[in-house]
Amino acid sequence: MVQRIIPLTILLVLLAACAGPDSAATDPPATVTPTTSAAPTLAADTAVPASPTTAAPTTQATELILTPESLDREFEDDAETQARRETLVSSRVAPVVQDARVIAALRAVPRHSFVPTQHLDLAYNDHPLPIGFGQTISQPSLVAMMTEVLELEPGDRVLEIGTGSGYQAAILREMTDEVYTVEIIPELAALARTVLDRLGYEDIHLDRRDGYYGWVAYAPYDAIIVTAAPDHLPNPLVDQLNADGGRMVIPIGPVGNVQTLWLVTRQGDEVEMTRLLDVRFVPFTRE
Ligand code: SAH
Numbered sequence: 001m002v003q004r005i006i007p008l009t010i011l012l013v014l015l016a017a018c019a020g021p022d023s024a025a026t027d028p029p030a031t032v033t034p035t036t037s038a039a040p041t042l043a044a045d046t047a048v049p050a051s052p053t054t055a056a057p058t059t060q061a062t063e064l065i066l067t068p069e070s071l072d073r074e075f076e077d078d079a080e081t082q083a084r085r086e087t088l089v090s091s092r093v094a095p096v097v098q099d100a101r102v103i104a105a106l107r108a109v110p111r112h113s114f115v116p117t118q119h120l121d122l123a124y125n126d127h128p129l130p131i132g133f134g135q136t137i138s139q140p141s142l143v144a145m146m147t148e149v150l151e152l153e154p155g156d157r158v159l160e161i162g163t164g165s166g167y168q169a170a171i172l173r174e175m176t177d178e179v180y181t182v183e184i185i186p187e188l189a190a191l192a193r194t195v196l197d198r199l200g201y202e203d204i205h206l207d208r209r210d211g212y213y214g215w216v217a218y219a220p221y222d223a224i225i226v227t228a229a230p231d232h233l234p235n236p237l238v239d240q241l242n243a244d245g246g247r248m249v250i251p252i253g254p255v256g257n258v259q260t261l262w263l264v265t266r267q268g269d270e271v272e273m274t275r276l277l278d279v280r281f282v283p284f285t286r287e
Contacts (some may be wrong), residue, residue, distance in 0.1 A: 032112050072117050073195055077110045084124040085111065092126040094198045105174035106144055111137075114165035114195060133185050135282055137165040138227060142279065144171075146249045149263050150223040151275065152176045157218065159213030159240070162284075163228035166192030169204050172225070179204045180218055182211040184285055210287040214240040226250040229259040230284035233273075241266045249276070255283045 078230055085107065093106045112123035119129045128136040138146075147168075152158060152175040160169055163183035169192070173179045177200035182188040182205060189208040196204050211226070212234045226237070229251040236285060243246055246266045253259025261276040 025257060071191075071194055071198075073113050073115075073198075074117050074120055075110075075113050075198055077113075081112055081124075082109070088126060088140060093144045096141050099145045099148045101175060102144050102148045102171075105147065105171045106140060107116040107171045108174050109167065110199065111140065111167055113199060114167040114170075118122060127128070131165045131188070132191075133188055135164050135185065135188060137167050138281075143168050145276075146225055146227075146261070147171055147175065149249050150175075150247050152223055156222035157220075158223040158225065159215055159221040160225045160227065161214070161237070162282075163192045163206060163225060164188060166196045166201075166204075166206075168225065168227055169206070170196060170199065170201050173201050173204050178205070180207075180215050180221070181205070182207050182209045182215055184208070184210055184287065205260040212236065212284070216240060220246065222246055224248040224250070226284070227281065229253055229255070229279075229281040231255070233262075234265065238264070238266065238271060241267055251279050251281045 029237055034038040037039055044201065068265040088111075089103060089106050094103050112120055115123050115129050115131065122129055123142075126139050126141050128139045131137050152172070154176055154177045155178070156178065158176055160172060160181040162163060162180070163169055163181040165188075166181075169181040169252065172181075181192075183192060183206070186208050187208050189206060193206050196202070196206065205218070209215065212230070213236045214221075214234075216225070216236070222242045223246065224237055224241060226249070231252065231254060233252060237248060237250070241264070243266055248264040248266075249261065250264060251259040251261045258278045258280055261279045263274040263276055265272045265274075
């Protein structure tokens with residue numbers, strides 16, 4: 001496999017040059033031309049290339065009062081629901097990932113509790129679903145694949161950009177005990193906090209902020225996962241990646257079109273980018 005190593009300083013300069021408005025619809029810069037796929041489990045035929053993780057913006061109100069009555073989530077996890085989860089994991093997740101811990105995490109987290117109750121019937125389909133505010137919960141097989149490439153070990157510190165429903169954060173918490181997650185939409189951040197607390201994930205650190213700047217107070221991170229697609233690699237996220245082998249998985253590409261999912265690894269001042277697969281994520285927005 002051909003590996004392309006780019007000195008960090010050069011990479012950052014080149015990427016900064018791509019951050020202007022004219023670059024919004026361009027591919028990642030030529031300097032980060034991908035290696036061939038490094039992850040056999042992410043071969044295009046097993047993945048979910050460009051299947052929509054976006055949904056049409058909903059008309060849901062932008063104000064939400066978080067009382068137990070208005071929390072539109074189902075927390076009961078009965079035998080039938082567990083059986084549906086098991087079917088999803090065995091038929092759509094286990095075939096595309098090899099890490100048994102990732103598979104166990106998908107088995108453990110009740111995805112149906114992260115979706116609005118009107119979509120309960122679809123909670124265990126391998127498909128993204130609307131969560132309000134024009135955002136979506138990602139499809140389970142993609143959540144599993146992105147988690148696997150982070151190669152999380154217990155004790156690793158991981159940062160998620162784009163909390164959304166909170167589902168991916170809960171999966172990460174099954175893999176390691178230091179999970180940080182940030183969400184730009186206040187209502188979604190509040191909802192996710194409530195759901196995560198109800199499910200016993202009180203120790204996930206969650207904040208409402210523009211994740212372009214990461215969460216510098218707790219850097220460096222052994223791993224960073226970005227679940228919305230910017231049109232370039234944010235420099236602050238590279239800066240906050242552990243210089244001793246930090247891993248980041250991030251979709252990069254034009255808004256509303258197919259993007260490329262990249263694995264970014266850092267070793268000292270060297271940053272390596274590996275192209276994984278084509279995906280379609282909701283836009284990375286800015287304050
Ligand atoms: N990981 C989520 C997927 C949510 S979709 C889940 O498991 O449900 C992506 C989320 O990224 C959206 O909620 C969107 O509001 C958020 N987002 C977009 N741009 C962001 C930014 N700059 N900082 C933080 N969150 C952002």
